Amino acid sequence: MSGPLTHTYRSGEVHRFAAADQDFIYLVSAGAIFALDGAVGDVLAMLDTQEVSHGDLVARLASPGASSMGMSPADAEDLVRELRLARVIVSDQTVAAPAPAKPEGDYPLQALVLNITNQCNLACTYCYEFGADKISTQAGKPKYMTLDTAKASVDLLLAQSGGRPAVHITFFGGETLMNFALLKDVVTYATQQAEAEGRAITFSLTTNATLLTDPIIEFLADARIGVTVSIDGPKEMQDKRRVYKSGKGSYDVIEPKLRKLLARHRSRAITARVTLSDGVTDVVSIFRHLREDLGFHEVGFAPVTESGEQAYALGEAGMTSVLEQFHQLADEWLEYALRGQMHGFSNVSETIGELVQGTNKSHPCGAGLGLMGVSPSGDLSPCHRFTDADSHVMGHVSTGIDRAAQGAFLTKGHVGAKYECQSCWARPLCAGGCHHEAFVRYGDTGHANLHYCDWIREWTDTCLKIQGTLAVKNPEFLEKFAERKGLS
Numbered sequence: 098m099s100g101p102l103t104h105t106y107r108s109g110e111v112h113r114f115a116a117a118d119q120d121f122i123y124l125v126s127a128g129a130i131f132a133l134d135g136a137v138g139d140v141l142a143m144l145d146t147q148e149v150s151h152g153d154l155v156a157r158l159a160s161p162g163a164s165s166m167g168m169s170p171a172d173a174e175d176l177v178r179e180l181r182l183a184r185v186i187v188s189d190q191t192v193a194a195p196a197p198a199k200p201e202g203d204y205p206l207q208a209l210v211l212n213i214t215n216q217c218n219l220a221c222t223y224c225y226e227f228g229a230d231k232i233s234t235q236a237g238k239p240k241y242m243t244l245d246t247a248k249a250s251v252d253l254l255l256a257q258s259g260g261r262p263a264v265h266i267t268f269f270g271g272e273t274l275m276n277f278a279l280l281k282d283v284v285t286y287a288t289q290q291a292e293a294e295g296r297a298i299t300f301s302l303t304t305n306a307t308l309l310t311d312p313i314i315e316f317l318a319d320a321r322i323g324v325t326v327s328i329d330g331p332k333e334m335q336d337k338r339r340v341y342k343s344g345k346g347s348y349d350v351i352e353p354k355l356r357k358l359l360a361r362h363r364s365r366a367i368t369a370r371v372t373l374s375d376g377v378t379d380v381v382s383i384f385r386h387l388r389e390d391l392g393f394h395e396v397g398f399a400p401v402t403e404s405g406e407q408a409y410a411l412g413e414a415g416m417t418s419v420l421e422q423f424h425q426l427a428d429e430w431l432e433y434a435l436r437g438q439m440h441g442f443s444n445v446s447e448t449i450g451e452l453v454q455g456t457n458k459s460h461p462c463g464a465g466l467g468l469m470g471v472s473p474s475g476d477l478s479p480c481h482r483f484t485d486a487d488s489h490v491m492g493h494v495s496t497g498i499d500r501a502a503q504g505a506f507l508t509k510g511h512v513g514a515k516y517e518c519q520s521c522w523a524r525p526l527c528a529g530g531c532h533h534e535a536f537v538r539y540g541d542t543g544h545a546n547l548h549y550c551d552w553i554r555e556w557t558d559t560c561l562k563i564q565g566t567l568a569v570k571n572p573e574f575l576e577k578f579a580e581r582k583g584l585s
Contacts, residue, residue: 104151104181104188108144111185112522114558116565123561126184126194128457128525130564136168136176140186151177196513197459197525200466202500205259207467209250210481213242213279214271215473219305220342223374223401223409232536233485241276242473244283249494250471251287255294257498263297269470269481274308284320303327303370305339307347309354318362325368326355326393330383337376338409352391359392366394368443373419374401374409380422388441397443398423404537405548420552424559431563434574448560450578451526458512458528465491465506465532469498479506479542482533489542506532509543517545523557 112123120133122141133141136158143149143157158173168176180186184194215235217224251266258264266287268280284300291298301323317324328351329335336346359367369387373380380398387396400419403410411419426442433440440446460466465479472484475494483489491506492499512518512528521527529535530546530553538548546553567575 104190105148106144106151106154106186106188107148108141109184109187110522112558112561113141114561114565116562117569119565119569121561121565122185123522124183124185125522125525128455130452130561132568137180137185140176140180144186196511197457199459199511200507202504204466205261206254206257206264206469207261207463208265208267209254210267210269210468210470211242211247211250211283212269212271212470212472212481212484213247213273213276214240215485216240216275217270217272218275218307218341219272219347220340222338222340223372223403223407232483232488234487235485238485239473242279244279246473246475246494247279247283248286249475251283251290253494253497255290255296261296263299264291265299265301268300268302272308273302273304274313277308277313281316284322301325305347306351306354306358309358311357314358314361318364321364323365324358324362325370327372328369328387329371329377330379331386334377334379334383338374355391368395368397369393371396371398372401373398373411375411375415378411378415378418380419381425384426384442393441395441395443395446397447402534402537416552420555423556427559427563431566434563434567435571437571437574445560445563448526448557449564449575452560452564453575453578457525460507460510460512461528461530461532465503465510479532506542514543515545517547521550521554523554526557527553
């Protein structure tokens with residue numbers, strides 16, 4: 098006999114988890130979450146330890162002793178067919194689920210990161226741009242972006258954005274505010290150009306906050322510019338690595354400026370971005386200080402980027418401590434969410450957003466795809482972390498995108514090209530990890546971030562359980578995350 102009745106089934110590529118007394122599966126091929134009813138749970142339970150033929154599976158589902166009592170043979174056939182089509186169950190004859198599609202070669206831009214200066218007034222000891230692991234080659238290149246280069250960048254973004262109704266510009270450095278005069282001019286020019294085309298443009302910037310002044314704060318608030326502050330916590334942690342060239346810490350300089358910024362700038366959320374390194378691992382106290390004492394709207398954490406040989410590396414013990422504290426803050430995040438309140442721990446918020454939106458990534462991020470970085474000279478790169486790196490140039494704002502270089506980068510970075518990712522259930526959200534991190538650690542932008550795999554899987558499982566709990570107990574709260582925020 099041919100056809101489905103000859104099939105022998107096994108469980109498909111699913112990650113099972115439980116939350117709020119409900120069983121769920123995360124279906125890897127689709128990046129989707131499903132609550133398990135009795136019948137589907139029965140099927141997966143049968144396949145946990147053995148393969149089962151089509152006939153036996155249907156017979157067991159329809160037998161009076163099955164927990165899914167009352168299922169007719171026809172209903173059992175329908176269920177098995179649906180599970181097979183969804184790849185919840187598979188056989189040797191099941192066609193493998195394709196990797197997320199590779200974007201078209203002329204995929205439209207959505208955002209540019211303008212590195213308006215490669216200069217900085219701090220000398221942070223772990224800086225990926227100036228430290229031991231730097232890949233930038235700044236010798237002989239402009240230190241500050243000119244207005245002509247900035248205008249050409251805006252024109253490129255609008256021309257290459259495929260008519261998107263809204264685009265975004267992030268200002269970056271070096272220290273962004275060292276070229277604040279240009280930033281103001283770019284905001285004016287870009288707004289005028291976008292409005293002339295009947296489109297919208299939004300802005301954000303990243304800063305170390307040392308150069309904030311009252312007039313700058315007023316401008317940022319009035320222009321509705323999103324602000325991310327690079328800060329590592331209270332004084333003893335901020336001053337460990339975020340220092341001036343003299344070695345003096347920066348906390349006492351930025352603390353009063355931040356209080357003014359947070360008090361005045363209410364038109365956009367103000368976010369803190371923390372770099373975790375050896376000795377800067379007290380995640381909970383850092384969060385408390387930044388969120389509760391200073392008043393940041395969101396606080397996010399990331400381990401320092403390093404090649405594995407630097408003294409400031411977190412190390413295994415540091416990573417273990419960090420993850421334990423992440424779980425503590427994740428528990429708090431869920432408590433807030435069950436009350437309908439936002440907590441402010443963005444590491445959870447961002448993952449929940451991706452889960453709710455059914456994210457299934459072809460690439461780890463928008464780098465080289467919907468987003469590109471622009472150096473002070475006008476060179477294009479995959480993102481701001483590759484700015485001024487001669488080996489990663491993807492064209493110039495005056496001549497356009499080098500599609501061959503872009504295509505090579507994206508082909509190498511596609512999740513389907515990363516062998517180790519093919520057996521990982523968390524790949525729809527991770528897609529192998531940061532391109533820059535891969536280059537610094539392994540010398541290859543297309544290499545999976547293997548040093549973070551266990552952490553990513555454990556963290557994703559934690560967030561799946563949070564999402565599942567909310568789906569049962571406060572599904573309305575998840576609606577806050579249903580809209581994609583893009584690359585801003």
